[in-house]
Amino acid sequence: MRKPTLLLALLLPAGVSGLAAQTTYYARLGAIGASNLLRDIIVNEITVRQSIAPMLALGGSLPIGARGYRAGLEGTLASGKFHSSERGSETDLGTIRTATIMLQFDGPMYRALRWQAGLGGIQYWPKDKAGIFREGGTFRFLAGAGIDYRRPVMPKWDLMTSLRYDWHRFSTAELEQRGFSQTQGVSRVSLSVGLSRSVVP
Amino acid sequence: MSRPMRWSAAALVVAAAACSDIATPVRDNFYEWRLVVPKATGTGDDSLSFHWPQSRVPVRIWVENALSLPDNVPNAIAAWRTAFLYREFDATVVSDSSSADVIVRAGTAPGTQFARARLHSALLPECSGSTDLDISDDHSQLRLPVRVYIDAHSDPNAPDLPRCLALTTTHEIGHSLGIWQHSVAATDLMYFDPAVDAPSDRDLATAEMLYHAPANVEAVGP
Numbered sequence: 044m045r046k047p048t049l050l051l052a053l054l055l056p057a058g059v060s061g062l063a064a065q066t067t068y069y070a071r072l073g074a075i076g077a078s079n080l081l082r083d084i085i086v087n088e089i090t091v092r093q094s095i096a097p098m099l100a101l102g103g104s105l106p107i108g109a110r111g112y113r114a115g116l117e118g119t120l121a122s123g124k125f126h127s128s129e130r131g132s133e134t135d136l137g138t139i140r141t142a143t144i145m146l147q148f149d150g151p152m153y154r155a156l157r158w159q160a161g162l163g164g165i166q167y168w169p170k171d172k173a174g175i176f177r178e179g180g181t182f183r184f185l186a187g188a189g190i191d192y193r194r195p196v197m198p199k200w201d202l203m204t205s206l207r208y209d210w211h212r213f214s215t216a217e218l219e220q221r222g223f224s225q226t227q228g229v230s231r232v233s234l235s236v237g238l239s240r241s242v243v244p
Numbered sequence: 245m246s247r248p249m250r251w252s253a254a255a256l257v258v259a260a261a262a263c264s265d266i267a268t269p270v271r272d273n274f275y276e277w278r279l280v281v282p283k284a285t286g287t288g289d290d291s292l293s294f295h296w297p298q299s300r301v302p303v304r305i306w307v308e309n310a311l312s313l314p315d316n317v318p319n320a321i322a323a324w325r326t327a328f329l330y331r332e333f334d335a336t337v338v339s340d341s342s343s344a345d346v347i348v349r350a351g352t353a354p355g356t357q358f359a360r361a362r363l364h365s366a367l368l369p370e371c372s373g374s375t376d377l378d379i380s381d382d383h384s385q386l387r388l389p390v391r392v393y394i395d396a397h398s399d400p401n402a403p404d405l406p407r408c409l410a411l412t413t414t415h416e417i418g419h420s421l422g423i424w425q426h427s428v429a430a431t432d433l434m435y436f437d438p439a440v441d442a443p444s445d446r447d448l449a450t451a452e453m454l455y456h457a458p459a460n461v462e463a464v465g466p
Binding site: 081082083084085086087089091127129132134135136137173174175177213214217218221222223224225226227228 | 264265266267268269270271298325326328329330331332452453456457
């Protein structure tokens with residue numbers, strides 16, 4: 044997956060002058076929530092979950108074909124708390140940052156709505172190397188899909204609202220060392236608003 | 245198998261993989277941590293189980309500036325911290341002994357002023373340690389602070405003294421976090437006469453387990 048990602052990353056800033064096409068760049072701010080990172084049992088059930096966190100998304104896309112399909116690259120950054128829950132009481136486990144990079148495709152759906160789907164990776168960066176992240180962060184493969192709504196607000200500028208879902212399987216080196224096997228499916232949903240700009244070469 | 249059936253089967257496999265949870269390890273590698281004492285009233289024994297509640301974490305530890313304790317206590321805290329995945333226990337060194345939950349001093353433990361229960365550790369010939377627990381008569385409360393004593397028996401320049409002091413400190417901090425019983429295995433740091441430098445996997449598993457088991461002794465004060 045690295046080669047197409049690198050190619051797109053190189054083409055997007057170059058404005059794709061060779062392609063008679065519109066390159067679109069965008070930035071969005073929003074919030075992201077996730078399902079449990081972990082479910083454990085030590086006498087009682089313990090779950091670990093990220094709190095809803097602010098998120099920044101940056102990306103760009105190029106048209107492919109004549110039917111309105113586009114290919115692009117999107118990165119997101121989110122930073123928030125995570126906590127464990129046991130018998131109804133919560134313990135703050137610190138701050139976790141996540142970054143994703145995704146190679147994605149989008150296409151027309153209905154009027155100003157566009158579908159989007161992609162594959163990529165997610166990196167977890169704990170602020171402190173402790174607990175489940177004692178051996179540091181972890182990188183996992185990621186799949187995602189979503190819907191974008193775009194409404195022109197100025198020439199070349201669109202207001203962009205995005206609802207995204209992504210999924211990955213989570214574990215860490217510390218958990219593996221302690222004998223946890225398999226991985227935990229983690230679903231994340233984000234809602235974000237931003238601006239996109241079209242550049243015609 | 246027809247094509248739709250193949251796709252359905254594949255979709256089911258993917259869905260099952262997507263929804264499955266991580267598999268937790270079997271945790272059975274621990275030893276008895278509860279302090280067994282004669283019942284406060286009547287006959288028989290009480291098994292006393294204690295761990296610091298979340299409201300008191302991080303536990304405040306005051307350390308006397310002697311016998312390398314200012315170095316050894318933070319190292320001991322760090323060693324025990326590795327037992328925990330969910331921040332069940334943590335501790336910090338404080339400068340004011342009057343507000344400390346645990347007081348660590350150098351020297352011999354005094355008479356029985358605070359020692360309703362004294363967890364004495366024989367340790368190497370160079371040094372010894374003890375942890376004094378002031379437990380209420382009805383065995384329901386641990387009156388703070390917990391008092392830990394680390395005593396050097398040998399010449400301060402004896403080659404094995406630094407190691408003895410370090411492992412003794414980690415052993416006694418193990419008592420103060422709630423392991424109120426000695427392990428019967430010499431490979432564990434919580435053995436009554438320990439020979440290993442750091443908590444073993446069994447020590448760490450015991451510490452982790454005791455923080456999820458119900459406690460019947462509650463910390464009170466200061």
